Amino acid sequence: MSISDVASTEQTCPLSSLRKGDGGVVVAVDDSGDLFGDTRDSTIARRLLELGFVPGAGIEIVATMWPGDDPLAVRVGGSTFALRHHEARIVRVRRNG
């Protein structure tokens, strides 16, 4: 089952494009990406799912680092995680407001 099917038609953007203070709702986690070295996207995607980045979960960007908003600190499901740009890019969200 590919979770990325859901993402295609919605007005979604990658989590990495959000800025500090933005909120949103997770739509999907794209696990079909390229192989990056020894860590496949699908492994990262699976771990992100386990951490709480599931469709329907609300997220809020707590902080971003300079330069380039990488890494960013995201609050999801009551916990806060620091994600690098590539991991955040895999998560597709619908921005609030």
Next chain:
Amino acid sequence: MLQNVIVALIVLVASAYVAWAVWPANSRLRVLQRFDAALGPREIDVPRGWLQRFIVRPLLRLAEVRSGCGACSANPATPAPTKARRES
């Protein structure tokens, strides 16, 4: 004369301890285990048995803490007398 004897004893004990401490943990454990096996099954009334019971076995137990760092002052695995520990 007595002074010299005391000093010699102290130096001997200290040297033995240093040798014990710098001996690689795994090799130390293996040598002790082989020594223990060579002494044969436990017999309390034979002098060999006392050696086994009071020296070799306790040493074996000490050597089994193989966390790798025999004397490190910052190693958290070093058993400390206090029972309360930090949350980690």
Next chain:
Amino acid sequence: MDDVSARSRELRIALVGLPNCGKTALFNRLTGSRQKVANYPGVTVERKEGSFTGPSRRRYRVLDLPGTYSLNPTTLDEAITRDVALGRLAGEAQPELIVIVADATHLALSLRLILDVQRLGLPMIVALNMSDIARRRGFSIDRDRLAQEIGVPVVETVAVASSGAGHLIDQLERSAALAPEDLRTLPQNWVDPTAAEVAGSHTRARQILDAAGYREPLRSRLAASADALVMHPLAGMVILAGLLFLVFQAVFSWAAVPMDWIDAGVGALGTYISSTLADGLLKSLLVDGVLAGLGSVVIFLPQILVLFLFILALEDSGYLPRAAYLLDRVMGSVGLSGRAFIPLLSSFACAIPGIMATRTIPNLRDRIATIMIAPLMTCSARLPVYALLIAAFIPAQSVGWFNLQGLVLFVLYFAGIVSALVVAWVMKRITGGTSYRPLMLELPDYQWPNLRNLTYGLWERAQIFLVRVGGIILALMIVLWFLSSFPGAPADATQPPIYYSLAGMIGRALEVVFAPIGFNWQISIALVPGMAAREVAVGALGTVYAMSDTGDLAGTLGPVIAQTWSLATALSLLAWYVFAPQCLSTLAIVKRETNSWRYPLIMAGYLFALAYLAAFITYRVTLALG
């Protein structure tokens, strides 16, 4: 079941839980000091087992499994948790009962793991840990309802309180009293859950929490403001730098008075022994060997404690992952994983736990890189050496707000960090590869450091330090004294007797190697026992100089070397110490963790080379500048 059979039936339980849930504190609470640390067969993951006896006299063997977010592993130690839980690990029996330690303040994530683990079909108990903190913050849940919903007993635990595991032990006794066959509830066949099932488990967890009336307070405004400041790109870095500065200033200023007390005490003891004992071997052993040697090291206890006070407080507070977040770009630019930060930080206390902590790094090449640079992080055993030289050669004056000595100490630590980054970068260039390193680091809640924890932690450190001083350091000082006393001086001696002794001969031989970097034969002698323990170099210097004294014990080590060494030599020795791998234990651990001789040899080689080079440059430059 009567008493005898209860006593004879041992139960194997395993602790499973998210990282940061206080599982290890609970493990310590249950097993006290009855723990055994080794390795899992065939892998370099630490195996922590302990035991305790319940009120029914039944014995429990507890295995503390590595923290994990799910039974689908991404790192080596998470794989161990899964394999042990499944009984798949060769040589390791499957646990008979699993205690899931859940963080009561992050129940949703813990509950998801609980649902995962339930699929194993093993008997379980859920321990709601940190329930005191949860209650204080306003979390509430109907525990009985929760137990009903998931079909597993749920107990509250407070790992940091002395009777905090009481409910858990009671429940264990109840669960264990059932015949083993009764404890199995589901048949066991394990299949990795699919992505959809993972998403589903989150939903189910939420449903359960709602049904059990779980109430979460709003995120604390204080925590949110703290994060806004601490994780701000600019303010955050300023705070980080400021914090480090504070630590090094404190190490000198807060410890000064206690150090004076210890100095006076050792001095008084020395005078007493000198005056009561007749001249002879024993007096020399006690005064020059033991007292001079140990005294030089013990005096640094206050400084080490101040350093650890900050290390422990920062660890407890939850600040460290945020610092890792701030420094992640820097780490990434030299090819290090962001996850490497915490192991490297542990290395500031001692490189060995730091090296062991690299097991949380998934990529093997990364892990090796982190292990190789861990010794460059200034470990606490270097502190006596640094402090001695700084106190002797750097004047105690102020530069603006900062005190010069603290500043120099900061520079030394900074040099260690910078060199580690440079080495990591070089390794990245040599081994090539632009593999991506995921971060995915959890930033736990802030916590006020628990005063009781801190006090116990410091007490423990002090004890361990004193045991070390009274153990290996004392033994080495005695051996060194012996080697420095025999053979005695010839009749036409011009130098103090130690010059002609065995130790003196070794020192003079080594001096050939070390002369270009400004080390005299006394330093050369001191470096040898320093391989067993870095602080021993200070003690050895104390003994060597005490025995070079033809008169009475002239004074403590600091002033003596201030008079006899040149500034160039002192700075050169400092530079040497920043890099030199003066610790056999560290090399031994690297061998164990990497399962080969290659890495420790490479490590020793490159570190000695760097040390020599740095000392050489420092010495020559200082001499040239006059």
